[in-house]
Amino acid sequence: MKAAYYTGNKTFAIESVQPVAPGEGEVQVSVAYCGICGTDLHVFHGVMDARVGTHRVIGHEMSGKIAAIGQKVHGLEIGDPVVIRPLAACGACPACQRGHTHICQNLKFLGLDTDGAFQQAWTVPAHTIHKIPADLSIEHAALIEPVAVACHDVRRARLIAGEDALVIGGGPIGMLIAMVAGHVGAKVTVSEVNAHRLGLAQSLGFATLNPKEVNVAEKIYAQTADKGADVIFEVSGTQAGVDTMTEAAATRCRIVMVAIHGTKPTVDLFKFFWREIELFGARVYEAEDYEEAIKLVASGAIDCNSIITDVRPLEKITDAFQALSGNALAMKSLIKCS
């Protein structure tokens, strides 16, 4: 079978390798599609070489079918369509013992810390498998992982119908958060600087604001009879976004920190005090977020076609990564692995 190895310096090498036979408690999945995540792009640009090395199959936003089953695996059959929740917790650390296995203190992320899904057959622990409905498009199913991120973010926010939600940053994750929040019944506004992304948000039925043209907080206050946003998702990873999140907040606003801030932004803690704001971290997902994401994708609540920009075969993986780099017109690129 073919596997795409990241070999450092913005390159992948397609290698012919023997598939790994599933051991006890493992299954082998024939990978159908695998999406390119922002994290994968960081790997491609060499930022994460210290963590992933330079001979690693990356990729984790995948869909596929069970191809082989190891010993002591129950409830799965060859041919079952599945997605994988790519987290391996240690089970022993304080976080795991408190039930927070998705943020295990020794968490291994499959496809970064181990080989991942940009290959034709991927062998994984059986506990990472979620079965999906047979009639769900296997191409759309590759979006379940990022949709599960959005479901986790929305669940952390305790968002309910009728609330005013502001999503700061309209990239793939921001757009999926907006869709999940809209499905919950919130009134969603997306703040984004890129015209193409603003157009997409509008076509999906969301209100939009461009911070290059308007004062987002002022507009949010105007839209909400001077109340402010009940829930804010910071997905931009910018200082401007962090400024807006406190400026646009209603009293007791719940802010969810989705973006990975590489630097330490300045946060207006006076506003936190004054408006009794709450701030939540939200990282990856738990099993129930996956089950919710599967439901949302299967029901059509997530407009997958509007998010999938292009699909390329495994052999063209380097082209796909190059095309995505610094390209604000693209949302989600998929690789067809087999």
Ligand SMILES: [Zn+2]
């Ligand atoms: Zn991802």
Ligand SMILES: [Zn+2]
């Ligand atoms: Zn642990």
